[in-house]
Amino acid sequence: MDLVVEPGTFLALIGPSGAGKSTLLGLLAGLETPDEGVVEKDGVPLARPGLVAYMPQSDLLLPWRNVVANVSLGLEATGTPRRAARREAIAALERFGLEEFARVPPAALSGGMRSRVALLRTALLGRDTLLLDEPFGALDALTRRDLQGWLLGVRDELAATIVLVTHDVDEALLLADRVVVLSPRPARVALDLPVDLKRPRMMEIETTEEFARLKERLLEALGVSKP
Amino acid sequence: MKRALPAALLALLVLTGWELLVRLFGVPAFLLPGPSDIGEAFWESRDLLLRHAWPTAGEALLGFLVAAATGALSGLLINRSALAERSLYPWLVVSQTLPTVAIAPILVTWLGYGQLPKVLVVTLFCFFPITVATVDGLRATDPDLVRLMRSFGATRRRIFFMVEAPGALPFLFGGVRLAVTYCVIGAVVGEWVGSSEGLGFLMIQDKAQFEIPRLFAEITLLSVMGVSLFLLVALAQRLAAPWTLKRDRAL
Numbered sequence: 001m002d003l004v005v006e007p008g009t010f011l012a013l014i015g016p017s018g019a020g021k022s023t024l025l026g027l028l029a030g031l032e033t034p035d036e037g038v039v040e041k042d043g044v045p046l047a048r049p050g051l052v053a054y055m056p057q058s059d060l061l062l063p064w065r066n067v068v069a070n071v072s073l074g075l076e077a078t079g080t081p082r083r084a085a086r087r088e089a090i091a092a093l094e095r096f097g098l099e100e101f102a103r104v105p106p107a108a109l110s111g112g113m114r115s116r117v118a119l120l121r122t123a124l125l126g127r128d129t130l131l132l133d134e135p136f137g138a139l140d141a142l143t144r145r146d147l148q149g150w151l152l153g154v155r156d157e158l159a160a161t162i163v164l165v166t167h168d169v170d171e172a173l174l175l176a177d178r179v180v181v182l183s184p185r186p187a188r189v190a191l192d193l194p195v196d197l198k199r200p201r202m203m204e205i206e207t208t209e210e211f212a213r214l215k216e217r218l219l220e221a222l223g224v225s226k227p
Numbered sequence: 228m229k230r231a232l233p234a235a236l237l238a239l240l241v242l243t244g245w246e247l248l249v250r251l252f253g254v255p256a257f258l259l260p261g262p263s264d265i266g267e268a269f270w271e272s273r274d275l276l277l278r279h280a281w282p283t284a285g286e287a288l289l290g291f292l293v294a295a296a297t298g299a300l301s302g303l304l305i306n307r308s309a310l311a312e313r314s315l316y317p318w319l320v321v322s323q324t325l326p327t328v329a330i331a332p333i334l335v336t337w338l339g340y341g342q343l344p345k346v347l348v349v350t351l352f353c354f355f356p357i358t359v360a361t362v363d364g365l366r367a368t369d370p371d372l373v374r375l376m377r378s379f380g381a382t383r384r385r386i387f388f389m390v391e392a393p394g395a396l397p398f399l400f401g402g403v404r405l406a407v408t409y410c411v412i413g414a415v416v417g418e419w420v421g422s423s424e425g426l427g428f429l430m431i432q433d434k435a436q437f438e439i440p441r442l443f444a445e446i447t448l449l450s451v452m453g454v455s456l457f458l459l460v461a462l463a464q465r466l467a468a469p470w471t472l473k474r475d476r477a478l
């Protein structure tokens with residue numbers, strides 16, 4: 001498989017379950033090493049973790065840390081002194097309008113709020129590339145819509161380049177500049193589709209004709225029969 | 228306070244029934260003293276009892292602390308090293324099948340009548356639950372959480388102190404709560420085998436001299452000691468790991 005992501009792109013990876021989407025993301029995150037081939041960013045091999053920001057499927061908030069302390073976890077994990085990390089976390093929470101939850105324990109948060117906090121934790125690392133592994137997969141449909149809208153709004157503040165793994169065709173089209181469809185194992189690029197929908201996007205875009213046309217092509221590439 | 232009410236009422240009921248039966252049937256105090264006899268014996272011998280309570284409490288606490296430290300350390304070692312797990316863990320389990328009560332006389336033979344053999348007996352009683360709890364707690368770390376920390380670029384040391392160790396605390400406290408209830412028993416067993424002070428020593432004497440009400444007072448005092456230590460651990464857990472106790476309601 002050969003895939004190049006241009007800096008500043010929001011790329012969505014979509015494919016059937018078991019195509020290896022999460023494995024691919026693990027490779028990009030430097031958490032796994034490829035059996036063969038190379039994974040590199042700007043010519044530097046992504047052979048070790050810590051070079052890009054990565055958000056796994058579940059939010060993994062620590063129950064013994066309140067929201068601020070959870071958001072600052074990534075910074076503290078990489079050696080930022082605690083006080084400085086907490087200060088940055090509070091500033092980020094304020095920027096994203098979440099400061100009222102700063103001192104709340106994660107157990108008291110709703111699913112959507114947990115996802116926001118987890119995303120903020122990853123974004124706070126300030127790395128130029130952000131990998132999202134089905135970040136909203138565990139949420140109910142309404143909350144997921146809510147989070148997608150939120151992500152659209154804060155996209156530019158998160159990172160320059162974003163790679164999103166999803167199995168939700170609407171989500172991919174709504175958020176991404178480019179959608180890559182993977183085939184079932186062994187994964188190949190089945191379709192590489194630029195999403196030339198206007199920005200800034202609103203949720204309403206999903207009802208337009210262009211959106212429907214793109215969605216049809218995606219579903220076709222995924223081998224999902226048309227209704 | 229309200230939650231303790233049923234237990235308090237039950238205790239009152241049992242004590243009253245006990246007292247009534249003892250008086251009604253005229254049971255002699257050297258067979259079964261009533262609660263009032265026990266209270267009286269306690270009051271009359273309060274200085275003696277308290278004087279002997281301190282060494283017992285000291286042995287129990289010291290042995291417990293040694294067990295907590297060595298148990299947590301060996302649990303950590305077993306968790307970190309596959310070799311330690313395969314070589315050490317089975318023998319730790321085997322060691323638990325040896326009756327500690329039977330080892331106590333040997334320890335006294337070797338180490339004499341001082342405090343050391345009692346502390347060691349307590350440690351033997353308390354060590355295992357803490358070790359197992361530490362191993363289980365560290366093993367229960369969510370692998371995805373470790374993966375997340377690695378993706379940040381965290382070192383193994385930071386992963387341990389920020390994720391694995393705090394995550395193991397609920398398990399560790401479970402083991403500690405179990406161990407702390409053993410430690411008073413351990414101290415008394417150690418004193419029975421050979422000592423010149425402590426509540427265990429006093430019990431042996433009072434049994435020989437048919438001071439049965441005072442014997443009951445000693446048992447009560449030991450129980451109070453055990454419960455106090457248990458409450459102390461519960462307090463420590465509330466302070467050190469409050470998230471393991473309460474779940475906040477959703478906003």
